[in-house]
Amino acid sequence: MDYRLLGRSGLKVSALSMGTVTFGNDGSWGDTELKDAQRQIDVCLDHGINLIDTANVYNAGKAETMMGEALTDGRRDRLLISSKVRFPMGAGPNDRGLSRWHIIREAENSLKRLKTDVIDIYHVHEWDGLTPLDETVEALDTLVKQGKIRYAACSNFSAWHLMKALGVADAAHYQRFVAQQIHYTLYSREAEFELIPLGIDQGVGVLVWSPLAGGWLSGKYTRHSKPESGRQVAGFREPPIYDVGKLWDIVDVINEVAGAHGVSGAQVSLAWLLQRPLVASVIIGARSMAQLEDNLKAASLVLTADDVAKLDKVSQPNLPYPYWHQQFTATDRMGEADLLLHQPYIGN
Template identity: 60%
Template sequence: MEYRTLGRSGLKVSTLTMGTMTFGGGGPFAKVGNTDLAEARRLIDLCVDSGINLIDTANVYSRGTSEEIIGEALGGKRPGDVLIATKARMRMGDGPNDEGLSRYHLIRQCEDSLRRLKTDVIDIYLMHAWDGTTPLEETLGALDTLIQQGKIRYAGCSNYSGWHLMKALGVSERQGLPRFITQQIHYTLEAREAEYELLPIAVDQGVGVMVWSPIAGGLLSGKHRRNQATPEGTRQLAGWTEPPIRDENRLWNIVDVLVEIGEARGVSAAQVALAWLLGRPAVATLVIGGRNEAQFRDNIAAAELKLTAEERARLDRVSRPPVIYPYWHQAFTANRRFGEADLVIDRG
């Protein structure tokens, strides 16, 4: 297992992170999975034994049950150098202050997460989504309080747009408040929108990238094929519609190439999709999940897979996003003065 520095910090994380959205199976998350405590213990042991040192969850996953299962599975004692990341922002009750990134909500939710996880400190505390009604000074100030109290070690964000992230970094710098060391984003061969703004910002500003749903909810696993029925037991069949697919023909073209490369290398299409991501700029770790041990074992094997330049080029071509403005204009007028962050964008 390879370990990479997470953004502009000294924290080393494994290139694969254990995702736990399937733990608990409560409410809408039942469509994703319903891993119970016994199975969670086995899966955590498998991941830790494979070298994974980061477990990712969120307070909203099955309304706290995922965190509770992790806490019970670890028994209040983390094996080795295992790190825990969790998130806050989503609605956790019926009251007017039971969602968002206010000081009130963040501090309360952090304390609830600590209790459920049976731990004294959260290693990476992620703001799960943007809150346009709470001043960033308040959110970052609350994170500063939590860091000073020893309840969290690092802060990050998730699902922010480019201007949201840059605004947050600017406030941190001006006010001397905690700086996001990482962003957890959706980024796959099928969904490369992050290359327009979020990845260049990551390169330029030193913000580590954690990728959620790196095989697009299983759509890039090779189990879903063109003109075939959706396999039993998948989240798509259960009605989970994230991520959205805007061009189905393009999706299947990508899957065709993934399967061809996988068959030639004797590995799964999922492993090829994960290996492509691990070769992208600023990507530190991929959050992998699974309903069972076989899925985790297959994903874990991707940590050792290195694609050739030709294989990467094939995948780049079949998945290349449109060159939107201002990037097509820059390609004509500014290409001789591009910096490292500019080169993240695939202009063909």
């Protein structure tokens, strides 16, 4: 297992990490029970994974509770825990959002469910446009100083949200976000326009959620063998598929590369992400042990330059404004973060 620094911090995380959205679920995302959770954790530990990701909202706290019950017999000492706060955890007017009241209360509730003294990486799970950012960032800074969390991070922020939060933290000398947990796949490459260049410039690492796009990029579904049941056909909206033709073009290449290596399409999709700039860890979750063991093999899959070129080409998005204008007029004055975005388009 490869271990990578998380943003501008000294913390090293495994290139693959474990997600827990199936823990305690009713079956819509999987139905991992305690004994299966412990077995999955043990398999991940055996493969060198040192980060397990959860959130207070996953199954209304059940995922955190199950983690707390599963991390026995020294497992907690071998793992970093990542959790999140923002979404509703009750019916009251203050039971959601990123106010000081909600953040601190929910951090303390998560600690109780997780049966631990500290959360290693604590994410604000989504933007809150009603709470002043200085209140949110100060609350996270307070939790760090109290020893209840070690690092602050964000998830699902736009670039201006993230940059504003970093500015607030820097001006007040508060703890700044060391990571951003984002959706990033071969089909969904929007993060490459701003979030990843921003991360390079500001030292904010990337953790990737839903790297297989809810199963669409696993290779088992194609234009000729579409899913007949499950969340893909039950109205689940993450991620939205705006261009079905492009999705199947990408899957065709995924399966072509997978066939050449004798591996699953899922491993190819994960391996492509693992070689992208700034990606510290890719979060994998599984409905079954077989799925988990297959995904773990992505850590050792080496894609050739030709493989990467094929995958890049079929999935490359069109440049939106102002980037196409910069491409036409500004390539003589581009810095590292600019070139990270523009290099694949230069000369095209």
